[in-house]
Amino acid sequence: MQSSNAINYDYTVAKYFTVSAIVLGIVGMSVGVIIAFQLAFPELNNFFGEYGTFGRLRPIHTDGVAFGFTVSGIMATWYYIGQRVLKVSMAESKFLMFIGKLQFWLYIIVVAVAVVSLLMGETSSKEYAEFEWPVDIGIVIVWVLWGVSIFGLIGIRREKVLYISVWYYIATFLGVAMLYVFNNMEVPTYFVSGMGDWFHSVSMYAGSNDAMVQWWYGHNAVAFVFTVPIIAMIYYFLPKESGQPIFSYKLSLLSFWGLMFVYLWAGGHHLLYSTVPDWVQTMASIFSIILILPSWGSAINILLTMKGEWGQLKDNPLIKFYVLASTFYMLSTLEGPIQAIKSVNALAHFTDWIPGHVHDGTLGWVGFMIIGGIFHMAPRMFKREIFSKKLVEAQFWLQTTGIVMYFTSMWIAGITQGMMWRATDQYGNLAYSFIDTVEVLHPYWTLRAVGGSFYLIGVFMWAYNIYKTATSSKAIEKEPQYASPMA
Amino acid sequence: MDMEFIRNLQGWGYVSMIFFLTIGFYIYIYYLYKSQKGGKKDYEKYSDMALNDDIDDTLVEGKHPQENKKDNEER
Numbered sequence: 001m002q003s004s005n006a007i008n009y010d011y012t013v014a015k016y017f018t019v020s021a022i023v024l025g026i027v028g029m030s031v032g033v034i035i036a037f038q039l040a041f042p043e044l045n046n047f048f049g050e051y052g053t054f055g056r057l058r059p060i061h062t063d064g065v066a067f068g069f070t071v072s073g074i075m076a077t078w079y080y081i082g083q084r085v086l087k088v089s090m091a092e093s094k095f096l097m098f099i100g101k102l103q104f105w106l107y108i109i110v111v112a113v114a115v116v117s118l119l120m121g122e123t124s125s126k127e128y129a130e131f132e133w134p135v136d137i138g139i140v141i142v143w144v145l146w147g148v149s150i151f152g153l154i155g156i157r158r159e160k161v162l163y164i165s166v167w168y169y170i171a172t173f174l175g176v177a178m179l180y181v182f183n184n185m186e187v188p189t190y191f192v193s194g195m196g197d198w199f200h201s202v203s204m205y206a207g208s209n210d211a212m213v214q215w216w217y218g219h220n221a222v223a224f225v226f227t228v229p230i231i232a233m234i235y236y237f238l239p240k241e242s243g244q245p246i247f248s249y250k251l252s253l254l255s256f257w258g259l260m261f262v263y264l265w266a267g268g269h270h271l272l273y274s275t276v277p278d279w280v281q282t283m284a285s286i287f288s289i290i291l292i293l294p295s296w297g298s299a300i301n302i303l304l305t306m307k308g309e310w311g312q313l314k315d316n317p318l319i320k321f322y323v324l325a326s327t328f329y330m331l332s333t334l335e336g337p338i339q340a341i342k343s344v345n346a347l348a349h350f351t352d353w354i355p356g357h358v359h360d361g362t363l364g365w366v367g368f369m370i371i372g373g374i375f376h377m378a379p380r381m382f383k384r385e386i387f388s389k390k391l392v393e394a395q396f397w398l399q400t401t402g403i404v405m406y407f408t409s410m411w412i413a414g415i416t417q418g419m420m421w422r423a424t425d426q427y428g429n430l431a432y433s434f435i436d437t438v439e440v441l442h443p444y445w446t447l448r449a450v451g452g453s454f455y456l457i458g459v460f461m462w463a464y465n466i467y468k469t470a471t472s473s474k475a476i477e478k479e480p481q482y483a484s485p486m487a
Numbered sequence: 488m489d490m491e492f493i494r495n496l497q498g499w500g501y502v503s504m505i506f507f508l509t510i511g512f513y514i515y516i517y518y519l520y521k522s523q524k525g526g527k528k529d530y531e532k533y534s535d536m537a538l539n540d541d542i543d544d545t546l547v548e549g550k551h552p553q554e555n556k557k558d559n560e561e562r
Contacts, residue, residue, distance in 0.1 A: 007542055084540040160550045163536040236537050245534035250519045253530070257515065261508060479541070 009083045010091035011381040013100035017076035018374055018381070020108065022463045024072055025370075027115075028064025029456045031057050036449035040442060051119055059118050059130045065362065066128065066225055067139075068111055073370030074229040075104075075146065078169050080377050081236045082150070085166060086157035096152045103145035110138035117199075124201055126214055128221050129183050133201045136184045143180070147173050164252045168232030171260060175224035183217035208276050212268065219267035226366050228259070230329075231298050233369045237376050238305055238322045242312055243482035247304035251297055258294030262287055269340035272349065281342070288340030295333035302326045316483055317392040321372030324400065328364025332357060347422070352441070352448075353414025360407040363399070363455055371395075371462050378469045379484050385476055386486035387468035391461055399458035405451030413444035 038044045038054050045053045079100060083089055090097050114135050117123075123130040131139065150173055154162065162170075186201035203210050239246055246252055268276065268284030303326055306312070312319045335357050339348045348354065375392065379385055386392065420440065423431035476485055522528040535547050 009542060084542075085536045087540065087542055087544070087546060089542060158550055159536060159546055160548045161533055161536070163533060165537070239534060239537045240540070243538065245531070245538060249530045249533050250523065253519065254516055257512060261512070481541075482538075 007089050007091060009080075009089050010097070011080060011377075012097070013090065013104060014076050014079035014377065015381055016101070016104045017072045017079060018377070018466070020104070020111075021069055021072035021076055021370060021374065022459075022466060024064060024068030024111065025367075025459050026456075026463060028061055028069050029452070029459055031061040031064060033449060033452045033456050035061055036445070036452045040445035040449050050121065056119060056121060059123060060115060062128060063114065063118065063130065066221065067114075070225055070229075070366055070370065071107075073233075073366075073373065074169075074172065074225075075107075076377070077229075077233050077236075077370075077373050078146075078150070080381070081165055081232070082153050082169065085159065085163035085236065086153055087159050088153060088157050090153075093152065093156060096149060096156075099145055099148050099152065103142055103149060106138065106145065107142045110135060110142055113138065122199065124184075124186060124203070126183070126203065128218055129180075129214070131184075132199045133184075133186055133188055134199050136180075136186075139180065140177075143173070143177055147177070163236075164246070164249065164256065165232040165236045167253075167256055168228050168235070171256070172224050172229040172232070175220065175228060179217045179220050179224065183213055211271055211274065212276055212280065215270040216264075216267040219270060220264060222361075223259075223263040226362060227263075227295075227329075230325075230366050230369045231259075233373045234302055234322060234326060237369070237373050238302055238319070238326075241316065241318050241322065241376050241483060242306060242309055244305050244307075244309055247301050247307060251301045255294045255297035255301065258297060259291075262291050262294055266291055266340070269345070272340075272342055272345045285340050285342055285345075288337045292333060292337050296330060299326050299330040299333070312483075317389060317396050317486075318372050318375050318484055320396050321368045321375070324396075325365050325368035325372065328360055328368070328403070332361035332365060335360070347418040348414060351414035351417040351421075352410045352444070353418070356407045356410025356414055359410070360403060363403045363406065367455070368399075371399075371459075374466060375462075376484050378466055379476060379486075380479055382470045382473075383476055383479075384469055384473040386484055387465050387473040389486040391465050392486065395458045395461040395465070398461070399455050402451045402454030402456075402458065405454065406448055409444040409447040409451065413441045413448075416440060416444075 034044070035054050035057050038057075050056060079090070090100060114131055117132060117135060118130060122132055124132055150169060154166070185204040187204055188198070188201045189196040190198045190200060205213050235246065235252060238244075265287040266284050268280045269288050272281050272285065303323065306319070306323065313323055338344055339353065339357060375386060417437050420432045420437045421430075425431050474487060519530060523530055532547060539545065539547075
């Protein structure tokens with residue numbers, strides 16, 4: 001079976017998903033920048049009638065970057081890493097190749113239908129689960145096809161042991177499958193009661209139960225879309241690009257089980273001081289604090305992998321992306337638990353500090369890993385060196401500046417907002433009206449939009465660099481073992 | 488079965504589950520480090536799966552050991 005000199009890894013499906021990650025990244029983040037400017041300058045809502053309003057665009061941004069950009073990045077890296085660490089080529093199985101391509105094209109169709117339906121205002125009104133039931137069924141089919149691909153590739157592998165990244169990809173598959181199906185249990189109103197259009201539905205759960213299921217889903221979407229698969233990426237790309245073995249493979253296994261066990265109980269922290277049982281809130285708060293341990297277990301393990309090799313940080317911009325991603329992972333997994341402490345949450349909830357937290361995680365951790373991962377894959381997929389190292393460096397610094405502008409402005413805005421909302425005069429009357437806070441926060445909202453624009457420009461630079469790498473960069477004769485070649 | 492009994496059952500079930508999973512987790516940690524120290528299993532070598540991941544690279548731990556050995560000799 002190992003007489004495989006003629007066999008090469010087949011990156012066809014990985015390339016497809018690379019393109020969709022770039023395109024959907026541009027779409028999702030462009031919409032993000034537009035709505036950030038709309039928050040600072042509300043008159044920008046008035047273009048394109050109902051289709052250009054914040055309410056219509058916001059789910060396109062959140063779902064676009066989560067289920068478009070990030071999921072495409074997860075798929076692209078899986079179809080690359082999966083083959084390599086299992087030491088089996090997609091070219092060895094026509095069936096798996098067919099499944100991979102089918103999964104991609106079906107995914108594109110589902111994304112297109114989802115975007116159009118959201119733009120038309122068709123939504124089930126559950127955050128990050130806005131899609132109506134026909135789209136949900138499409139998503140489930142795409143996900144099942146991915147499962148066939150994962151376990152199919154594992155089934156024909158040559159390596160006996162599954163590398164740690166594969167564990168994380170499997171967890172992503174199982175976690176999202178469970179969360180998505182249970183949170184999207186819905187009743188199609190037309191078929192049950194004759195009310196509404198055929199594609200309309202209402203949640204199967206009601207009241208507090210609906211809220212608890214929704215945030216069990218919402219928080220764990222962060223876990224199984226924004227954390228678990230990204231750890232899978234960094235456990236491959238950082239060691240491979242630097243040529244360093246993981247600092248402690250055993251710690252990677254321990255952190256895995258720790259993360260799996262703890263994450264699922266923390267979702268209730270989205271519902272502190274709301275009408276859910278007090279014990280649910282306390283439990284969520286405690287588990288959120290405990291969550292620091294497995295998160296930092298992975299992050300420290302990743303940073304210690306660079307022990308004695310920190311010089312690479314200066315010379316290799318891809319290492320910069322990975323190390324800063326890991327640092328942002330540490331930052332946001334400390335910030336999240338702090339926000340989940342009940343007394344802190346009393347100040348932080350509903351303020352701009354929350355999107356600040358989300359974005360230092362998504363832009364710094366998720367975005368940088370997908371961008372850095374695809375940069376690593378590009379020379380191996382296209383057999384050409386990365387088109388421009390200078391452009392990679394410039395992109396890195398521009399985007400880092402953008403992220404810092406984003407989260408610092410939101411920290412200041414959020415804490416100011418929280419303090420103003422709770423301030424009272426000597427008689428116990430509220431000291432400020434809502435519009436007072438809006439006036440104070442306006443400069444920070446502008447700063448956020450500018451920071452987001454910097455990040456978006458970086459994404460365009462990345463797209464251009466990958467395009468040039470694929471089409472006109474210098475060809476390489478032999479695949480590099482570790483550091484990626486770049487001009 | 489009244490509500491009070493169900494709530495008690497949920498509470499004790501939850502606490503017991505946390506307790507046993509925590510114990511299980513610590514046993515797992517102990518097992519990992521003991522098997523590495525006793526030479527039973529070398530977990531750290533699995534890092535090589537990422538570093539030497541060319542399709543022609545030697546397998547870290549083959550699915551079919553005899554076949555792999557033969558293949559490795561051929562190469």
